[in-house]
Amino acid sequence: MSALHRRNLLAGLTGLAAFCGGDAWANAPAPKTVRKPAPLPRPKLVFLDPGHGGRDPGALGLRGTQEKSVVMAIARDLQKELLAGGRYRVLLTRSTDSFVALRERVARAQAAKADLFLSLHADSNDNPDVRGASVYTLSEEATDREAAALAARENRADAMISGMKLADKDDSVARTLVAMSQRGTVNDSRRLADTIVQTFNRNGFRLLPRTHRQAGFAVLTAPDVPAALIELGYLSNPQDEKLLTVRQHQLSLARALRASVDAHFAAGAATRKA
Numbered sequence: 001m002s003a004l005h006r007r008n009l010l011a012g013l014t015g016l017a018a019f020c021g022g023d024a025w026a027n028a029p030a031p032k033t034v035r036k037p038a039p040l041p042r043p044k045l046v047f048l049d050p051g052h053g054g055r056d057p058g059a060l061g062l063r064g065t066q067e068k069s070v071v072m073a074i075a076r077d078l079q080k081e082l083l084a085g086g087r088y089r090v091l092l093t094r095s096t097d098s099f100v101a102l103r104e105r106v107a108r109a110q111a112a113k114a115d116l117f118l119s120l121h122a123d124s125n126d127n128p129d130v131r132g133a134s135v136y137t138l139s140e141e142a143t144d145r146e147a148a149a150l151a152a153r154e155n156r157a158d159a160m161i162s163g164m165k166l167a168d169k170d171d172s173v174a175r176t177l178v179a180m181s182q183r184g185t186v187n188d189s190r191r192l193a194d195t196i197v198q199t200f201n202r203n204g205f206r207l208l209p210r211t212h213r214q215a216g217f218a219v220l221t222a223p224d225v226p227a228a229l230i231e232l233g234y235l236s237n238p239q240d241e242k243l244l245t246v247r248q249h250q251l252s253l254a255r256a257l258r259a260s261v262d263a264h265f266a267a268g269a270a271t272r273k274a
């Protein structure tokens with residue numbers, strides 16, 4: 001039962017009790033008012049997506065480093081960092097060296113009602129001098145394309161958005177729901193990406209120019225889960241490749257990402273209170 005249903009049911013029952021009251025309960029001692037402690041906020045669910053896996057190794061370094069292994073190590077570090085504070089639940093799109101399709105990764109995060117989705121990658125470039133981290137959010141163009149596809153009747157059968165079924169909504173309502181949800185998600189994703197860039201900067205990590213970029217990555221397409229894809233460095237660059245395999249650097253990256261997640265939710269909570 002959802003919290004909303006529960007609230008409605010309780011409100012109904014309270015009304016019924018008041019109605020049945022009157023004479024029958026007139027002599028009953030006045031109930032003591034028991035102040036219930038405010039419920040603790042639900043821990044945020046952070047979904048981590050170590051890129052590639054299984055038959056797809058991702059980018060390969062000159063020394064043979066595989067992207068799928070590096071990003072898994074950092075995802076595990078980040079998972080530990082996030083869990084240590086007791087403020088988050090953490091799930092991974094893959095927890096083993098297995099192949100998971102991109103859309104399946106998004107579907108898993110949506111089904112679990114993730115509050116945040118972080119996809120971890122390490123880039124590759126024909127020019128071995130290119131190095132540094134970058135952060136991607138979904139481009140305007142890809143966002144519009146996704147909205148149109150999701151609102152299209154044939155895709156609506158089991159589509160859910162923010163816990164609502166789209167199947168029984170008419171065209172204009174479905175389009176409005178998708179657009180509304182998406183607008184908030186896009187803004188949140190961009191805020192998240194900027195926070196990551198600032199945190200990386202503060203920690204002295206090397207960054208690409210125009211660090212926050214926009215692209216049509218399939219893993220960023222959930223209309224109701226703020227998401228960013230982080231390219232943690234270039235495996236095609238010898239220094240970046242070396243750094244990405246150094247435990248201390250992996251841990252530093254994980255700590256900076258945890259600090260970014262903290263800052264993102266703290267800023268979100270402050271905006272809601274204002």
Ligand code: ZN
Nearest residue numbers: 051058121122
């Ligand atoms: Zn990748």
